[in-house]
Amino acid sequence: MSKYDLIAIVGPTASGKTSLACKLAYELNSEIISGDSRQVYRQMDIGTGKDLSDYIVEGRQIPYHLIDIREAGDKYNIFEYQQDFYRAYKDITDRGKLPVLCGGSGLYVESVLKSYPLVNVPENKELRKKLQDKSLNELTLILSSYKNLHNKTDVDTAQRAIRAIEIAEYTLLHPVEASKTINLNSLIIGVDIDRETRRRRISDRLRTRLEEGMIAEVQGILDQGIQPEDLIYYGLEYKYITLHIIGKLKYNEMVDQLEIAIHQFAKRQMTWFRGMEKRGLSIHWINHNLPDAEKINSIKALL
Structure with a gap:
């Protein structure tokens, strides 16, 4: 029996983390929980890099969760992700399996690894109207004025910046009860791939x-x-x-x-993961160039 409640595989885009997670899940007879903020959307397959063929290992379909659960055009958020993650986690562990979390959306992954208490923030139409004509640089500056906000590096469009400001403004003005969380003892594996x-x-x-x-x-x-x-x-x-x-x-x-x-996004991802380490999460980095069998053996040795 493992001393861990969860295995998390993280790394920048194109690092091969999905393939590794699926092969590990095959070895452990486990299941994958996606930690990707865009793979939740149906029809958005190629652009989000779902790579569903990776989920078939040695002819066996590896079960996965939190992929294709929302319609394209929806606005899925971190609060919803956290709640969906806990439901998937309970479903897997109730069947006696050790879940494998895999993804590169740092804020989503960290929200469950650090058990962040979150608030379901409603849309503020008046605030959105006030912000709609501002540039991304202007919005980023406004965003940085909220001292309690730690996710501005996850923002790369004006709409997402406006949503982040909306969340920050709401939590500043409304001291409400946050979501219930689960404290997990997680083994975190990072795929270390050189820049070139x-x-x-x-x-x-x-x-x-x-x-x-x-x-x-x-x-x-x-x-x-x-x-x-x-x-x-x-x-x-x-x-x-x-x-x-x-x-x-x-x-x-x-x-x-x-x-x-x-390329800029991948750099931000690595900045985020290094930040996770500074925020107290221990990440065991595994060289991307190692054969898969060596990577898996190294992970199993840590369990």
Whole structure:
């Protein structure tokens, strides 16, 4: 019996953490809980990198949770994620299994590893109207004025910045009862990938996903009536491809700007994970270049 309640696999985009988590879950006869803020949405498959083929190991389907649970266009938030995580966690552990959390959305992952008490914040239409014409830089400056806010690095669009300000403003003015949490003893594994390899993998993967039909995926969602601003809200692939589709970016501009944005995002992810260590979470880093069998044996030795 493991001394841990949860195994968490973290790392920047393109580090191979999903494949590793699935192979580990296969070895442990376990299940995956996603820690990704965008893979919750249906139809957003290529752009969010669901890589569902990774969840089939040696012919066996590895069960996964918190993927494809919301419709594209919805605004899913960290409070909802935390509650959904606890439901998935209880479901898995009630069946005697050790859950494996896998994802790169640092704030989402940390919210359960650190058991953050969260508040379900309603929409503030008056505040949103006041902020709607401000630039991302202006919004970031406003966001930094809230001393109690620790997630500004997770913001990469104006809409998400406005939501973060909305949350900060609400929690400042409304001392309400926060969500109930579960204190977990977690084994946290970080996939350590060097900068140049990470950059190469990101660039190669972007071109592969474009060839696989990522633009058609975004176009298909727009064709269903989802408004462009609702896809832009999700950032990265959905932001830049939508801007291309609606005529605001030429193809080459879209690819170049998106590639830069993903590299910047991966850098922010690593900054976040290093910050987690400073905030008291112990991460065992495993070299990306090791064979999978060695990585898994190293993890099993820690259990």
